[in-house]
Amino acid sequence: MPEQGSSAADVTTSPLLEGAAHGFLGRAGGRSTGIYAGLNVGLGSDDDRSVILENRQRAKTAVLPDSELVTLHQIHSADVVMVTEPFALDARPHVDAMVTDKPGLLLGILTADCVPVLFYDPVAQVVGAAHAGWKGAIGGVTDNTIAAMEKLGASRNSIACAIGPCIAQDSYEVDAGFQKHFVEDDPDNSRYFSTGQPDHFQFDIESYVANRLTKAGIVRIDKLGLDTYAHEDRYFSYRRSCHRGEAGYGRQISLIGLKA
Numbered sequence: 001m002p003e004q005g006s007s008a009a010d011v012t013t014s015p016l017l018e019g020a021a022h023g024f025l026g027r028a029g030g031r032s033t034g035i036y037a038g039l040n041v042g043l044g045s046d047d048d049r050s051v052i053l054e055n056r057q058r059a060k061t062a063v064l065p066d067s068e069l070v071t072l073h074q075i076h077s078a079d080v081v082m083v084t085e086p087f088a089l090d091a092r093p094h095v096d097a098m099v100t101d102k103p104g105l106l107l108g109i110l111t112a113d114c115v116p117v118l119f120y121d122p123v124a125q126v127v128g129a130a131h132a133g134w135k136g137a138i139g140g141v142t143d144n145t146i147a148a149m150e151k152l153g154a155s156r157n158s159i160a161c162a163i164g165p166c167i168a169q170d171s172y173e174v175d176a177g178f179q180k181h182f183v184e185d186d187p188d189n190s191r192y193f194s195t196g197q198p199d200h201f202q203f204d205i206e207s208y209v210a211n212r213l214t215k216a217g218i219v220r221i222d223k224l225g226l227d228t229y230a231h232e233d234r235y236f237s238y239r240r241s242c243h244r245g246e247a248g249y250g251r252q253i254s255l256i257g258l259k260a
Contacts, residue, residue, distance in 0.1 A: 008028060008029050009025055009026075009028060009029035009039065009058065009059065009062040010025060010026030010027070010028040010029060010039075010234060011023035011024070011025055011026075011062050011063065012024045012025075012026070012164070012165070012224060012226065014118070014160075014162035014222040014224070015222070016120075016160040016161070016162055016220050016221075016222045017118060017120045017160060017162050017222075017256065019120065019122045020118075020120040020122075020127055020256055020257065020258060020259075021063050021064040021067070021106070021255075021256070021257045021258070021259050022063065022118055022120070022127075022162075022254075022255060022256040022257070023062065023063045023254070023255050024116060024118075024162075024164035024165055024224065024226075024252075024254045024255075025039060025059050025062065025063075025252050025253050025254065025255065026038075026039070026165070026234040026235055026252055027039050027040070027234060027235055027236055027250060027252055028234070029058060029062070030051075030054075030055040030058060031051045031054055031055060031058075032047050032048070032051050032052070032055060032250065035241065035246050035247065035248060035249070035250070036236075036248070036249075036250040037250075038236075038250065039055045039058060039059060039250075039252065039253075040052060040055055040236065040250035040251060041055050041056045041059055041108075041110060041250075041251055041252065041253045042110055042112070042249075042250055042251030043089065044251075045248050045249065045250060045251065046247070046248045047248070047250065056069060056071075056108075056253070057069075059108070059253050059255065060106055060108075060255070063106065063255045063257070064104075064106045064255070064257050064259065066104070066260065067104050067105060067106035067257050067260075068085075068086040068104060068105055068106065069086070069106050069108055069255075070083050070086050070087060070098065070100075070105050070106065070107050070108060071087075071092060071108040071109075071110065071253075072087075072092050072093060072094075072095055072096065072097075072098060072109075072131070073092040073093065073094045073095075074095075074096050074109075074110060074131045075094050075095070075096065076096065076131075076133045076135040076136050077094070077095060077096045077135075077136060077139065077141070078096065078097075078135075078136050078139035078140045078141040078143075078144050079094075079095040079096060079097070079141075079144065080095060080096075080097040080098060080099065080128075080130075080141070080144045080145050080147075080148040081093045081095045081097075081098050081099075082098070082099055082100065082148060082151070082152070083098045083099065083100040083102070083105055083107065084100070084102055085102075085105075086105065096130065096131040096132075096133075096136050096141050097109075097128065097129065097130035097131065097136075097141050097142075097144065097145040097148070098128065098129055099119070099126060099127065099128040099129075099145060099148045099149045099152060100126070100127060100128075100152075100257075100258070101124070101125060101126045101127075101152045101153070101258070102258070103257075103258040103259060103260040104257070104258070104259075104260040105257055105258070106255050106256070106257035107127060107128070107129040107255065107256050107257060108129070108253045108254070108255050109129045109130065109131045109253065109254045109255075110131070110251040110252070110253055111131060111164070111165070111166065111228070111251060111252060111253075111254065112228065112235075112236045112237055112238040112241075112249050112250065112251045112252065113166060113167040113172075113228050113229065113237050113238045113239050114131055114132060114133040114134075114136075114166060114167075115131075115132040115133070115137065115163060115164070115166040115205055115206060115209045116129070116130070116131060116132075116163070116164040116165070116166065116254035117129070117130045117132055117142055117145070117161055117162070117163050117164070117209060117213075118161065118162050118164065118254060118255075118256040119145060119146070119149060119159055119160070119161050119256075120159065120160050120161075120256065121149060121153075121154035121155065121158045121159045121160075122158065122160070123154075123155065123158040124149075124152065124153040124154040124155065124158065125258055126149045126152045126153060126154040127256045127257060127258055128145045128146075128148065128149050128256075129145075129254065129255075129256050130142055130145045132205075132209050134178075134203075134205060137205065137208060137209050137212065138181075138182060138185055140212075142161075142209060142212050142213055142216065143212065143216050146159060146213075146216050146217075146218070156216065156217035156218060157217070157219070159218055159220075160218075160220040160221075160222075161213050161218050161220070161221050161222070162221075162222040162224065163206055163209055163210060163221070163222065163223050163224060164224055164226070164254045165224065165226035165227070165228050165231075165234075165235050165252070166205060166206055166226070166227075166228055167205065167227065167228050167229045167237065167239060168204075168206065168225070168227035168228075168229065168230065169192075169194065169202045169203060169204035169205075169206075169207075170202060170227070170230070171227055171229035171230055171239070172202060172203045172204075172205060172229075172239075173196055173197070173200050173201070173202055173203075174193075174200065174201055174202075174203045175199060175200055175201075176199045176200065176201070178201075178203070179193045179201045179203070182203075182208075189208065192204045192205070192207055192208045192211075206223055206225070207223070210223055228240075228252075235252055236249055236250035236251055236252055237249070
């Protein structure tokens with residue numbers, strides 16, 4: 001478990017996103033305690049709101065101190081918004097991805113097993129961030145993020161993507177109905193499911209999302225391969241909390257922005 005009150009944030013970066021301020025943050029370095037111990041940034045949790053707000057400030061400071069943090073009210077959709085200025089916390093759009101070409105805005109995606117994807121076009125100086133749960137992933141949230149970046153002048157040939165900490169295949173058991181939904185959408189999706197317990201499968205959502213990016217024309221993709229479920233000392237996990245019957249769960253944040 002992370003040390004409560006520790007000031008050292010756990011920030012993982014990708015060489016493919018070099019040039020953009022970015023980081024996939026873990027749970028270390030925050031003020032939350034109990035089941036939320038560490039850097040819980042989830043406003044939807046029952047954690048102390050003042051502590052959550054301080055944790056969000058700490059996360060921002062760890063990546064781009066003089067920026068304005070922008071987050072969403074995530075709903076597991078495939079919808080994207082173009083950001084030109086910060087949103088008030090009580091006016092966050094109900095979408096799951098965002099893009100910007102404005103320096104000084106730090107885009108933040110919250111996850112606790114779902115897939116955070118950060119996008120950067122170093123030529124056009126456009127960034128994006130997407131929350132890809134399974135519903136958003138199959139619905140095309142990454143495809144829509146790329147299309148939104150193109151509207152700002154980005155090119156698929158220039159965009160690089162990094163896939164951050166998420167639940168790994170060994171930790172992600174799904175039932176036969178779930179697997180059927182993906183295979184009916186595209187028979188090739190069967191390769192992302194390995195056989196598990198009777199009538200169950202293990203789903204490799206990280207590779208599925210990476211393949212969606214590849215099919216969309218992205219050639220530079222970094223899969224960090226960090227399992228949120230297995231690494232309790234580093235990450236919050238919705239599924240782990242459910243398996244333990246805990247009353248709630250924390251969220252970590254993935255950040256990207258253009259330096260002013």
